[in-house]
Amino acid sequence: MTEMKIFLPDAEATRKFGLTLGRSLPAGTIILLAGDLGAGKTTLVQGIAEGLGIQDSIESPTFTLINEYLTGRIPLYHLDLYRLEPEEAEALHLESYWDGLEMDLGIVAIEWAEKLPYTLENYLQICLSYCDNGRQVEVRGNGELKGKITIASPS
Template sequence: MTPTHILHLPDAAATLALGQHLGHILPPTVLLLSGDLGAGKTTLIQGLGQGLGIADPILSPTFTLINEYTDGRLPLYHLDLYRLDPAGVATLYPELYWDGVEVEPGIMAIEWAERLLDPPPAYLDIHLHTVEQSRQITLTWVGPVPLAWAAEFRPDTLV
């Protein structure tokens, strides 16, 4: 059975806190983020960077497409596919990141992941949407679940 968690996050601070928690516990992983504009995708990744111990500010790579942060517990590769069509996404060769052959294995966070033609074989699917003045986030593993997740993910302590 695929583990799914649905969390209600009352504000941006709670979204940031969830990202920080993920940054503390995740092994090298692909995160596929989807949701409307303003749903909290970048805020979650900013928290992830903080949890990884990355000192640089995490900015949305809407125009640069890929930002790489290598000074944390694990590297963070942040992609934003908003401006690309699926064919354009393929030209970024995202599989080089999740295969870990040409880059150091880390956490690959992809915003607007629904534009990927071929997702990786294993990933954490993260869907955010706004509900009135708060956010709802659904976390679903696709493929094998890392042991660290099962042992250390404690959503009840976050909100």
């Protein structure tokens, strides 16, 4: 189990932290993003997209639940489950995003993952919280993660 805590003084630091993740994380990584409204979850995903080499602008899929970006190093599946009703979850077949059967494996980044009606075994938990005028990010690996994850502090 990996664990780390970093202070992100501004939005640029959040984006750069995401960029590092996007450059290094292997296909099949699931990132569960926790944190209050405005904590920086979408900003982090924007950095991840940039690290993957995706040029599209990333907006939170609050109403669509899922956005797929297929033009980077590996696919990015960005989920925002804020508006997910528990009974909708099954019909969405979310597991197809990480079982690699119907879709190419990529990075699955999930905002409001606490709305998932089931628990996952292997994932990276990233919690963002307000801290002074910036944010604090805590990263924890759970279960077996694909590949070794080395994250340097954002510079």
